[in-house]
Amino acid sequence: MIPDLQAYHYDGPAEFHAIVGQIMAYLGYAGGHEPLPVGSEIVLKEVEGQYVLEGWFYREGMRWHSQAAFLEKDEPGRVIKNLILHWHQRCYGTAHSRWGTLTGVRPTKLVHHLRDQEDDEKRITDILVSQYHVQPDTAQYLVTMTRLQRPYIERPVHDAALYIGIPYCPSHCLYCSFPSRLAGAEAQPVMERFIRAVVQDIHDIAALCRQYDIHIRSVYIGGGTPTCLPLDGQEAVLRAVAGNFGNIEEWTVEAGRPDTTGKDVLALLRRYGVNRISVNPQTMQQHLLDLLGRRHRVEDVFAMFSRCRSMGFSVINMDFIAGLPEQTLADMQENMEIVCQLHPENVTIHTLALKKRAPLFHHPLRQHIPPAAEVSRMIHYCEEILQQHGYIPYYMYRQKYMAGSFANVGYAQSGTISQYNIQMMEERQTILSAGPGSTTKFLSHDGHSLKKIYMPKDPEAYVQALSKRMRQRRHLCAMIYGGDDR
Ligand code: SF4
Incomplete structure (x- = not known):
């Protein structure tokens, strides 16, 4: 059949x-x-x-x-x-993908495993080409990227990162499959319970860090759009972080939507020590933003960027997506012109990976997603122009439903690499996580395998499950840092 x-x-x-x-x-x-x-x-x-x-x-x-x-x-x-x-x-009769048999989300992980056994980069490149059928220029790209990453993954075993997930957004973007809830539609008692739970979760992590001498070096508050929470809720979360963890080397907040980041929000972030911020326009054409349900103006992105600059965030990241419905190469060229003009320290180029949970999956605009060849031209254009302007590709990942050759790539100006992004992708460091949908990943003593605790994605289910999950997390932490898993 x-x-x-x-x-x-x-x-x-x-x-x-x-x-x-x-x-x-x-x-x-x-x-x-x-x-x-x-x-x-x-x-x-x-x-x-x-x-x-x-x-x-x-x-x-x-x-x-x-x-x-x-x-x-x-x-x-x-x-x-x-x-x-x-x-x-x-x-x-198709050609091999540039990634050969590296079909997973994190192709660089394998390269780090090869680096653990082998110092000779030429030999590693040869292995990638001969055993994994990676195209030679891609093999070289991976070897160069992992060389840059190496200092960030070879960190003391008691160093860790802290992730806080806030699954709320001001509106739902058409292409997005992230299960966020609308902040404005949440009843006040539900929101207050959620904030209290996240703060409790952070304090619990802090207690573990004190007990087992774990040092949080980077903090990432992501989502969703954390900056859409009520101001007092944001302050409670920031206070819990700042009050518990000293010596944070980098602290990032995803402020993806300019409609959520007035001066009051940015001032609050700076007051508590946030030094990196992610401004995520995704694209800079008003007609596309409107189609995608972004509910903000192009000018709002410029205004937000200049507010972030004047308020002293040391690193600003801008996210763009290639392959949005009705997007053209000319649109992406315009996006990159704006990047070159604003000069954020970090730029991330994503490729649209359409998932079943995204409203776009069942929407007529799905028919207007540009073909893979056009997306490929967009990505190559970005790669070329960004590198000409001093941006170095420093981390990457692929997605399950991403067409053959594409990857999401983070670029950084020299000296502005985000250690959190590398550590989260390469999975060579413990990441303690708070908030719905977050995953705590304890690195085992073998330095490779992870023991994980998942928080429920839905905020109310998270609140219900928190005590049990915290108990499980304490147990795992005792096993790993108390030495019981050897
Ligand atoms: S793209 Fe960002 S702002 Fe839009 S729904 Fe997804 S998480 Fe929220």
């Missing part, structure tokens, strides 16, 4: 389901805003001590089949990935 196009079926041991799912999504057999008109069946069997992988690929009435056998000692996960990619490429 020929399965539905833009779908795949897997039949085999459950332990390989996630690997197959990841590679099939990457190849466009599931999700994505520009799915390929393809279908596939993947079957994995164990036969007399060896694995046999079979793949059927369907497209426009055509059927293509292949199979291969391999042994358990051959690292089955990697072999499965390699074979499916190879078959897909042969079946459709």
Whole structure:
């Protein structure tokens, strides 16, 4: 039977389901805003001590089949990935993605593992090209980026970061899948309970830090849009951080929406020691902002930027998205002209990754998402112009439903790298987290594996679950920092 196009079926041991799912999504057999008109069946069997992988690929009435056998000692996960990619490429005559078989969210993690074993960068580049089929210029790009990251991930084991998640926004943007609630629509008692819970959560983390001699070096308050909380609620959170943690090297607040950052909010952030701020225009054309439900004017972004400058934030980041509905290369060129004129210290270029939870997924404007080739031109333009203006790519990640070659990339002017962004991506440091939807990640003694505690995403569920989760967090912390997991 020929399965539905833009779908795949897997039949085999459950332990390989996630690997197959990841590679099939990457190849466009599931999700994505520009799915390929393809279908596939993947079957994995164990036969007399060896694995046999079979793949059927369907497209426009055509059927293509292949199979291969391999042994358990051959690292089955990697072999499965390699074979499916190879078959897909042969079946459709497509070129390998620049990332080769690095289909995960964090391609740089593997490069750091190689760096742990090997100092020779030429050898690491060769391994990426020969064993992981990464294109040579991309391999070089990853090696250069990880060289820059290395000092930030080789930190003392008792150093940690603090993340605080605030899942509220002033309105919901069309492309966004983040499950935020509208701050203005929240009943006052619910908001007050939420703020009290976040403050309690931060105090609980602070107590752990004191007990186990953990030093918070960076703080990131993200969301959502933390700056849309009532001013007294923001102050309560800032006070809890400033009152508990000394020696914070960098403290970032995501203030993504200019409609939430008047002088009073910015002054409050500065008063408590916030030194980095994220101003996120996403794009700078009024007609696009209106389509996306951003509910602010282009001029508001300029005004907010100049307020942040005059109030002394040492690092300003600006986020942009490539691939928004009706966005053109000329729009992105205009965005970059503005960046070069304003000269923020950090710039992050995201690619739209359309997820089912985003309102855009079911919206007619979905049809107006630019094709991958146009998005690729936008990204290359940004990369070129930013590097010409002294911005260095310093961290990156990919998303599950991101088309083949794209990545989200953070750029920084020299000396302004965000250690939090690197540590959060590379997962080589403990990140203690407070707030709904946040994940505390304790780095185990092996320096690689993480033990995690997830907070519920919904604010009310979070409030309900907080005591239990704090108990679990204390238990894990005692295991790791009290030495019980050795
Ligand atoms: S893009 Fe930012 S401001 Fe818009 S809904 Fe998502 S989290 Fe909120």
